[in-house]
Amino acid sequence: MWASGVAANDARVLLLGWSYKAEVGDPRETPAEPLAETLMAKGIKVTTWDPHIDFGKYPDGVEVIRQINEAEGFDIVVLVTAHRACLELNWEQLLVNMRTPLLYDGRRVLDLEALEQLGWQTYAVGKPV
Numbered sequence: 001m002w003a004s005g006v007a008a009n010d011a012r013v014l015l016l017g018w019s020y021k022a023e024v025g026d027p028r029e030t031p032a033e034p035l036a037e038t039l040m041a042k043g044i045k046v047t048t049w050d051p052h053i054d055f056g057k058y059p060d061g062v063e064v065i066r067q068i069n070e071a072e073g074f075d076i077v078v079l080v081t082a083h084r085a086c087l088e089l090n091w092e093q094l095l096v097n098m099r100t101p102l103l104y105d106g107r108r109v110l111d112l113e114a115l116e117q118l119g120w121q122t123y124a125v126g127k128p129v
Contacts, residue, residue, distance in 0.1 A: 004100050004121070006075045009043040012099065014074040016089075017081020018050035018058065025052035031106075032080045036062050047074070051085045068094070076102035082109045092118050 001011050020030040027033070036046045040061050047063040049071065058064050065071055068089060077094065079086060087109065095101055095118055103115060105124035112122040123129070 001075050001100070001102060004075070004102060006100055011044040011076075012074045013039055013044055013046050014071055014077045015046060015048040016050075016077060016079045016086040017083050018048050018053050019081050019083075022082045023052065023084065025054070027053055027057050030080075033059060035078070035080065047071075048080075049086075050081065050083070052083060072097040073099045075100040076104060078104045079106050079110060082107045091115055091120070095119055 002008070015032050015036065018030055018032045019025055019027055032048065036048070036059070039046050045063070046061070047065060048058065049065045049068050055064055055066075068085075071077075071094060075098070077098070101120050103110075103120045103122050105112065105122065105127075108124050108126055110122075110124070112124060112127070115122050
């Protein structure tokens with residue numbers, strides 16, 4: 001984000017998926033929680049969307065959106081959990097709603113070339129920079 005000119009105190013991150021495993025509604029031991037804590041400690045606003053998690057199961061400070069079409073004005077999207085619903089998003093529409101077109105695939109399951117053709121700047125676990 002910083003390389004794209006987004007300051008931490010103004011940054012908005014959308015975490016796709018909160019549960020620890022795809023298609024499961026269990027947030028215990030999720031990698032999303034320490035990631036969110038680290039980001040929030042740097043002054044970054046964290047929002048998440050997970051169609052499998054009940055709304056009362058998120059930690060304080062994390063904003064939750066109920067429908068993915070509510071996602072607007074984010075600087076980066078991070079795929080945390082490879083739920084089918086997260087993988088099959090309308091990425092073109094989400095891109096239109098972004099403030100900065102950054103995408104980080106934390107599971108390395110997305111077709112990054114296709115997303116780049118749409119206009120996303122993609123990054124992923126294990127992808128050379």
